[in-house]
Amino acid sequence: MAIPKGYLDTCIVSGLAKNDLKPEEGSALLPILEARELGVLEIVTSAVTKTEIDRVPLQHRARHTREFELLARVPNAPIHIGSTRFLGGPVLAAGWREDPLFGQLRNLLPDAEDAEHAFQASRSGADHLITVDRKTFLRYSAEVVKLCGVKLVTPVEFVETVVKPLSTGE
Numbered sequence: 807m808a809i810p811k812g813y814l815d816t817c818i819v820s821g822l823a824k825n826d827l828k829p830e831e832g833s834a835l836l837p838i839l840e841a842r843e844l845g846v847l848e849i850v851t852s853a854v855t856k857t858e859i860d861r862v863p864l865q866h867r868a869r870h871t872r873e874f875e876l877l878a879r880v881p882n883a884p885i886h887i888g889s890t891r892f893l894g895g896p897v898l899a900a901g902w903r904e905d906p907l908f909g910q911l912r913n914l915l916p917d918a919e920d921a922e923h924a925f926q927a928s929r930s931g932a933d934h935l936i937t938v939d940r941k942t943f944l945r946y947s948a949e950v951v952k953l954c955g956v957k958l959v960t961p962v963e964f965v966e967t968v969v970k971p972l973s974t975g976e
Contacts, residue, residue: 810968811848812838813927815937816858816919818961819851823869827961831938834961837969838936846972852926858919910953917942928954936964 818835821827841847859870907928911921920943927935934957935950937943947958959967 809846809848810934810972811850811932812934812936812964812968813923813930813932814849814851815923815935815939816855817937817939819855819859819873820870821938822873827938831961834965837965838961841969841972847969850930850932852930854919854922854926907954911950914949914953915942915946924950924954924956927956932956934959934964934968936961
């Protein structure tokens with residue numbers, strides 16, 4: 807039986823850096839990381855997160871980088887080429903075609919970076935994408951799970967639906 811796999815969105819790193827996660831969401835990260843250390847859960851992020859952090863204004867970037875490096879034990883999922891954004895711009899190199907899934911996600915989600923994260927999570931085999939972005943991401947959870955099988959959840963929801971059942975053997 808495969809162990810559950812979660813993908814951390816950039817807003818988790820930013821929330822830690824800015825200290826603006828709701829207390830219950832920040833507290834939920836500890837059991838998630840503990841379950842990962844115990845080997846009963848896999849957690850990944852992607853190079854997309856690092857790219858977003860590198861665009862944070864210089865005066866704030868150090869805090870974001872520190873949090874990202876503290877989470878450095880969380881491995882990066884292999885990058886799955888298929889999106890125009892990660893290739894460096896709106897035009898694909900000659901011979902490259904946009905992955906149809908990425909196109910569908912980009913058309914669904916109002917934020918292209920959210921589409922990129924959902925695409926990378928899906929292609930890396932994640933079951934869940936852990937985010938606190940209610941405004942432009944979580945409200946599309948039902949549509950995203952239909953498109954690519956990745957459920958968008960908050961850290962608290964992830965603990966309740968995935969981590970706790972692992973520890974109780976449910």
